[in-house]
Amino acid sequence: MTAHVPSTLSELFERTALRYPTAPAVSDGEARLTYRELEEAVRASAQALIARGVSPGDTVAVHMPRGVPVVVAVLAVLRAGAAYLPVDEVYPAPRREQMLRDGAVTHVLVAPGRAERTAQPGPSVLEWPFPPGGPAPVPSVPLPPSHPAGAACVLFTSGSTGAPRAVMLEHRQMVDFALADTLPLLGPGDRTAQSSGISFDTFTFELWRSFAGGAEVVVVPGIPELMEADLGKELRRRRITAMLAPAIALNHLARHDREALSGLRLLCSGGDVLLPATCRALREGGFSGELFNLYGPTEATVACTGFPVTDTGVLGEQVPIGHSFGRARLHVLDERLRPVPAGVPGDLYVSGPGVGRGYLGRPGLTARRFVADPFAGDGTRMYATGDRVRSGEDGALEYLGRTDSQVKIRGHRVEPQEVERALCRYEAVSEAAVLSEGEPGEKRLVAFVVVGQEEFLLRELRSHLRAAVPAHLVPAEIIVLDAMPTDAHGKRDRRRLTDMLGDQASRRNEYVAPRTDTERLLATMWEDLLHVESVGVLDDFFTLGGHSLLAVRARLLLRRQLDVAISPEVLFEYSVLEEQAGLIDGLRKEVLAR
Numbered sequence: 157m158t159a160h161v162p163s164t165l166s167e168l169f170e171r172t173a174l175r176y177p178t179a180p181a182v183s184d185g186e187a188r189l190t191y192r193e194l195e196e197a198v199r200a201s202a203q204a205l206i207a208r209g210v211s212p213g214d215t216v217a218v219h220m221p222r223g224v225p226v227v228v229a230v231l232a233v234l235r236a237g238a239a240y241l242p243v244d245e246v247y248p249a250p251r252r253e254q255m256l257r258d259g260a261v262t263h264v265l266v267a268p269g270r271a272e273r274t275a276q277p278g279p280s281v282l283e284w285p286f287p288p289g290g291p292a293p294v295p296s297v298p299l300p301p302s303h304p305a306g307a308a309c310v311l312f313t314s315g316s317t318g319a320p321r322a323v324m325l326e327h328r329q330m331v332d333f334a335l336a337d338t339l340p341l342l343g344p345g346d347r348t349a350q351s352s353g354i355s356f357d358t359f360t361f362e363l364w365r366s367f368a369g370g371a372e373v374v375v376v377p378g379i380p381e382l383m384e385a386d387l388g389k390e391l392r393r394r395r396i397t398a399m400l401a402p403a404i405a406l407n408h409l410a411r412h413d414r415e416a417l418s419g420l421r422l423l424c425s426g427g428d429v430l431l432p433a434t435c436r437a438l439r440e441g442g443f444s445g446e447l448f449n450l451y452g453p454t455e456a457t458v459a460c461t462g463f464p465v466t467d468t469g470v471l472g473e474q475v476p477i478g479h480s481f482g483r484a485r486l487h488v489l490d491e492r493l494r495p496v497p498a499g500v501p502g503d504l505y506v507s508g509p510g511v512g513r514g515y516l517g518r519p520g521l522t523a524r525r526f527v528a529d530p531f532a533g534d535g536t537r538m539y540a541t542g543d544r545v546r547s548g549e550d551g552a553l554e555y556l557g558r559t560d561s562q563v564k565i566r567g568h569r570v571e572p573q574e575v576e577r578a579l580c581r582y583e584a585v586s587e588a589a590v591l592s593e594g595e596p597g598e599k600r601l602v603a604f605v606v607v608g609q610e611e612f613l614l615r616e617l618r619s620h621l622r623a624a625v626p627a628h629l630v631p632a633e634i635i636v637l638d639a640m641p642t643d644a645h646g647k648r649d650r651r652r653l654t655d656m657l658g659d660q661a662s663r664r665n666e667y668v669a670p671r672t673d674t675e676r677l678l679a680t681m682w683e684d685l686l687h688v689e690s691v692g693v694l695d696d697f698f699t700l701g702g703h704s705l706l707a708v709r710a711r712l713l714l715r716r717q718l719d720v721a722i723s724p725e726v727l728f729e730y731s732v733l734e735e736q737a738g739l740i741d742g743l744r745k746e747v748l749a750r
Contacts, residue, residue, distance in 0.1 A: 161331075161335070162331055162335075163304040163327065163328060163331060164234075164302035164303070164304055164306070164308075164327040164328075164331065165234050165302070165308055165327050165330055165331060165334075165364065166231075166234050166235050166302050166327075167302070168331055168334060168335075168364070168367065168368060169195070169198075169231060169367050170195070172191060172367055172368065172369070172370050173191040173192060173194070173195040175370060176191050176344050176370040177190065177191050177192035177195075178190050178191070178192065179191055179344040179370050179372070180372040181193070181194040181367070181372060181373065182194060182224050182227045182372065182373045182374075182375070183224065183372060183373075183374055183375065184222075184223040184224050184374075184375035185375075186223070186224070187223075187224045188224075189224060191370070194227070194228065194231070197228050197232075198228055198231040198232050198235055199235065199299070201228055201229070201231075201232035201235075201285075202232045202233075202235035202236040202299055203296065203297060203299070204232075205232055205233065205236040205238075205263075205282075206236050206297055206299075206300075207297070208263075208280075208282055209263070209280060210233070210236045210237075210238050210262070210263055211236075211237065211238070212236075212237030212238065212300045212306075213237070213238070213306075213307075214237075214238040214239070214262040214263065215238065215239045215240075215241055215259055215260055215261050215262055215307070215310055216233045216236075216238045216239070216240055216241065216261065216262065216263045216264070216265060217240075217241045217242075217243050217255070217256055217259065217261045217263070217264045217265065217279065218230055218233065218240050218241070218242050218243065218265050218354065219243040219245065219252065219264055219265065219266050220245065220265060220266060220267045220284060221245050221267060222350065222353070222354055222375055223375050224375065225267070225284060225285070226242075226354060227363065227373060227375075229265050229284055230242070230363070233265075234302065234308060235299055235302075236299070236300070237299075237300035237301075237302060237306075238262075238263075239306075239307040239308055239309055239310055239324070240308075240309055240310075241255065241256075241259045241261060241309070241310040241311075241322075242309075242311070242354035242355050242359060243255055243256070243264075243354075243355060244353040244354055244355040244356075244626075246353065246626075246627070247355065247626050248622065248623050248624055248625060248626070249623075250623075250624050250625075251320070251624070251625060251626060254320060255312055255320065255322075255355075256278070256279055257278070258312075258320070258321075258322050258516065258517060259310050259312075259322050259516060260516060260517065261278070261279045262279055262280065263279055263280045263281075263282055264279045264280070264281045264282065265282050265283075265284045266281060266282070266283055266284065267283070267284060268283050268284070268285075269283075302327055303327065304326070304327050304328040304331075305326055305327070305328060306326060306327055307324050307325070307326060307513065308325055308326055308327045308329075308330050309324075309325045309330060309360065310322050310323070310324050310325075310516060311323050311325065311355070311356075311357055311360075311454050312355065313453070313454050313455075313569055320574070321515045321516075321518055321521065322515060322516035322517070322518075323454045323455050323512050323514075323515060323516075324512060324513040324514060324515070324516050325454075325457055325512045325513070326512070326513055328509060329457045329509060329510050329511070329512060330360065330364060330457060332457070332482055332483060332509045332510055333360070333364065333365075333457045333458055333459065333481075333482060333510055334364035334365055334367070334368040335368055335482075336459075336481055336482030336483070337482075338459075338462045338479075338480075338481045338482055339365070339422070339424065339448060339462065339481075340422055340446055341368065341369045342365060342366055342368070342369045342370075342371035342398055342422070343369040343370050343371060344369075344370040344371065345371075345397075346366070346369070346371035346372065346397045346398055346421070346422075347371065347372045347374045347394065347395055347396050347397050347398070348362055348365070348366040348371050348372065348373055348374065348396070348397075348398045348399070349362070349374055349376050349391065349394070349396045349398070349399040349400075350362045350363070350373050350374060350375045350376065351376050351377065351378055351379055351382060351399070351401075352378070352379075352400070353378065356568070357454045357457075357458045358400050358402075358426070358427075358458075360457075360458050361400050361424070361458055361459070362400060366398075371398065374394050374396060376390065376391075376394055376396070377390070379401065379402065379405050380704065380705065380708045380724070383405070383408075383409070383413075383705065383708050383709075383712075386416075387409070387413065387416045387417075388413060388415055388416030388417070388418070388419075391416065391417070391419060391420070392419055396419070396420065397419075397420060397421040397422065398420065398421060398422040398423075398424075399417070399420055399422070399423055399424070400424040400425075400426060400450075401417075401423065401424070401425060402425070402426065402427045402428060403425045403426065403427055403428040403429060403430040403431075403434075403449075404427075404428050404705065405705060406423075406425050406430065406434050406438070407430070407431050407434045408705045408706075409434075409438075410431075410433065410434040410437035410438055410441075411437070412709065414437045414438055414440060414441030415441040415442050416441075417438060417441070417443050418441055418442030418443050418444075420443065420445045421445040421446070422445055422446050422448075423438075423443065423445055423446070423447050423448070424447075424448045424449075424450050425447070425448070425449050425450065426449070426450040426451065426452070426459065427564060427568065428564045428599075429474055429475075429555065429564075430449045430465075430474070430475040431474070431475070432468065432471035432472070432473070432474065432475055435447060435465045435468045435471065435475060436468045436471075439468055446464065447464070447465040448462050448463065448464055448465065449462070449463045449465060449475045449476070449477060449478060450462050450463075450477075450478075450481070451477035451478070451553075451555065452481065452506075453506075453539070453541055453569070454512075455511070455512050455525070455526075455539045455541075456484065456506045456510050456511055456512065456539050456541070457510040457511075457512060459481045459482075460480070460481050460482075460484040460486065460506045460508075460510060461477045461478045461479060461480060461481050461484070461486065461553055462477075462478045462479065462481045463475060463476045463477060463478025463479070463552060464478075474554065474555070476548060476552040476553060476554050476555075477545070477552075477553050477554070477555050478552050478553060479551060479552055479553070480508075481510075482508075482509075482510060483508050483509050483510070484506055484507075484508040484509075484510050485506070485507045485508040485529075485531075485532075485538075486504065486505075486506060486553065487504070487505040487506075487507065487531065487538065488500075488502035488503070488504055488505075488545055488546065488547060488553070489502050489503050489505055490502055490503070491503075493505075493530060496546075498546075498547045498548070498549065498551070499546055499547065499548070499549075500546060501544050501545070501546045501556055502544070502545065502546065503540065503541075503542075503543070503544060503545075503559060504541045504543045504544070504545045504553070505527075505529075505538040505539065505540055505541065506538060506539045506541060507529040507531070507532060507536060507537065507538035507539070511526065511536075511537060511538065511539050512526075512539075514526050524540075525539060525540050526538075526539055526540075527540060542558055542559050542560050542562060543555065543556075543557070543558060543559070544556040544557050544558070544559055563592040563599055563601075564599065565592065565599055565600065565601055565628050565629075568626075568628045570592075570601065570628065570629060572589075572590035572591065572592070572601070573590075574625070574629065575588075575590045575601060575603065575621075575625065575629050575630075575631065576588045576589060576590050576603075578621055578624045578625045578629070579603055579605055579617070579621070581620075581624065582617055582620045582621075584607050584608060584617070585605045585606070585607060585608070585617070586606050586607070586608040587605065587606040587640045588603060588604065588605045588606075589603070589604045589640060589648060589650070589653055590602070590603045590604075590631060591604075591650070591653055591654060591657060593657045594701075594703075600631075600632040600633075600698075600703045601629075601630075601631040601632055601633075602631055602632065602633045602634075602635065602657060603631035603633070603634045603635065604634075604635050604637050604640065604653055604656070605617070605634060605635070605636055605637065606636075606637050606638070606639060606640055607636055614634055614636070615729050615730075617634060618630065618634070618728055618729060619729065622725065622728070627704070627724075630728070632698040632702065632703055632704075633696070633698045633699050635656070641653060665692070665694035665695060665696075666692075666694065667690060667692040667694075668692045668693045668694050668734075669692060669693070670691075670692070670693055670733075671693065672737060672741070674718070674737040674740050674741050675693050675733060675734065675737040677717065677718070678691075678733050678736060678737055678740075679691040679692070679693075679733060681710065681713055681714075681717075682695070682697060682700065682702075682710075682733065685702070685706055685709060685710060685713075686700045686701050686702055686706065687701075688700050688701070691733065692733070693732075693733050693734040693737070694732065694733070694734060695732070695733050696731050696732050696733075697710070697727075697731045697732075697733070697736075698728075698731050702731075704724075707724065707727050707728075708724075710727065711724070711727060714740070718740060718744065719744075720740050720743055720744060722739075722740075722743075726739070
């Protein structure tokens with residue numbers, strides 16, 4: 157007799173809750189619920205949502221801090237027949253408002269006391285939990301059934317038009333992803349780290365791969381915070397056995413803390429290029445579990461390929477993105493949509509049950525990127541990923557890059573045009589161009605701006621950006637130009653801008669030797685972290701090659717060596733050595749004066 161396969165996320169969760177009622181389901185630093193307790197909380201919360209106007213077909217934004225309440229809210233929205241749109245609290249207000257507007261949101265769930273902050277014309281704002289202590293008792297009403305083809309989730313990606321776009325995923329696509337046997341299935345006793353922001357598709361991985369088999373979702377600090385607090389120690393303390401980590405974080409750990417992940421049973425990498433040297437370093441550091449390199453756009457439900465890294469000695473210049481994940485069908489095609497031979501570069505298209513419904517409210521863009529699958533013959537569609545790949549002798553795909561201007565920054569798809577638009581919204585900036593530089597898996601954004609007024613502070617421009625776009629869209633370096641270079645046709649000459657990136661020595665200021673103890677300590681620290689020589693007081697941390705994860709290590713070293721705690725925002729603002737040293741000295745004087 158064939159076992160019944162769930163067709164919706166609610167059915168998938170209910171099945172697991174019946175199988176493992178007493179197994180831990182979700183926990184954070186304050187609460188821990190078994191599957192039975194979580195199921196009861198979800199059912200009561202869904203009743204309360206329906207009583208407050210949530211109906212099947214609605215889209216409900218979950219705008220709350222990460223933790224057990226977010227998990228209950230997401231499941232309750234689904235049980236009420238609606239789709240959830242996770243909105244990360246760390247996003248700037250303009251981005252959050254755009255997500256609510258473009259996502260066609262009908263209701264917004266917020267943490268207690270946040271209703272005024274989120275209120276705007278349109279969606280109904282509901283505080284969670286509804287009264288203190290949990291949902292208010294409501295008359296029992298039947299919970300609406302979910303449909304496999306019904307919308308389950310709306311996620312945003314960076315848009316080619318300079319604006320984020322909403323991807324709509326259905327229940328059947330997410331269930332197919334959750335149950336795919338490409339990865340080892342998790343079960344009771346496994347503890348999955350929930351470390352990503354809830355707006356990212358990795359949150360989907362952490363939640364539904366765990367709930368598919370009865371594992372526990374353990375809410376931990378985000379990757380940067382974990383690394384600053386000693387990631388290995390924190391993972392051991394939480395008894396984490398499974399984790400999905402961005403490739404850039406693994407590349408960084410391989411150089412600085414290769415033993416941090418040694419206790420994991422399953423480690424998945426994704427979002428960017430995973431380096432073979434990273435895999436070897438992690439094995440040398442004691443990691444003996446299963447290691448998978450995953451690839452997939454949100455439009456194809458998180459992952460469509462996977463590669464198990466077993467023998468690190470046979471890896472070439474990069475780790476392949478692998479073979480089909482689950483039931484995804486992969487096509488490597490030329491410009492006429494004809495299959496290319498093995499070893500020949502081509503454009504990657506994905507078809508199969510994981511391909512999403514399309515972009516919400518963007519029929520033209522949906523038609524261009526979700527095209528008819530000529531190999532299926534049943535009217536199904538395939539998604540044009542925009543990625544160039546080639547297949548190796550064993551059929552495993554190798555990633556070669558983008559066919560458009562998109563880049564991967566810290567695991568996130570970034571469209572430079574979106575950053576350029578945000579820069580030009582600052583009144584002093586008349587023109588902007590954004591490029592990426594760095595090795596695969598270590599790329600960062602660099603912005604070139606033309607300023608139209610004399611009084612101008614880069615620090616204020618950086619503050620403007622942080623208030624306008626998510627952190628991964630803020631360039632690591634901003635270079636001010638008198639005029640944007642143009643070619644013979646009067647168009648922007650991106651090749652000359654690229655040449656400027658290559659001439660990093662010319663971007664450094666005139667060398668001025670450190671003069672104080674703090675300046676000398678910072679200079680030595682930066683030389684060690686960034687692998688550069690002769691750091692002077694006028695040098696900028698990010699111009700020298702720094703990025704967010706190196707900034708995490710810089711903050712950790714400052715706390716250890718000088719007992720000074722600096723927030724990430726302040727470190728970005730005071731990125732010039734002379735200014736940062738002055739800030740640190742001022743903070744230390746304040747502490748001594750107390």
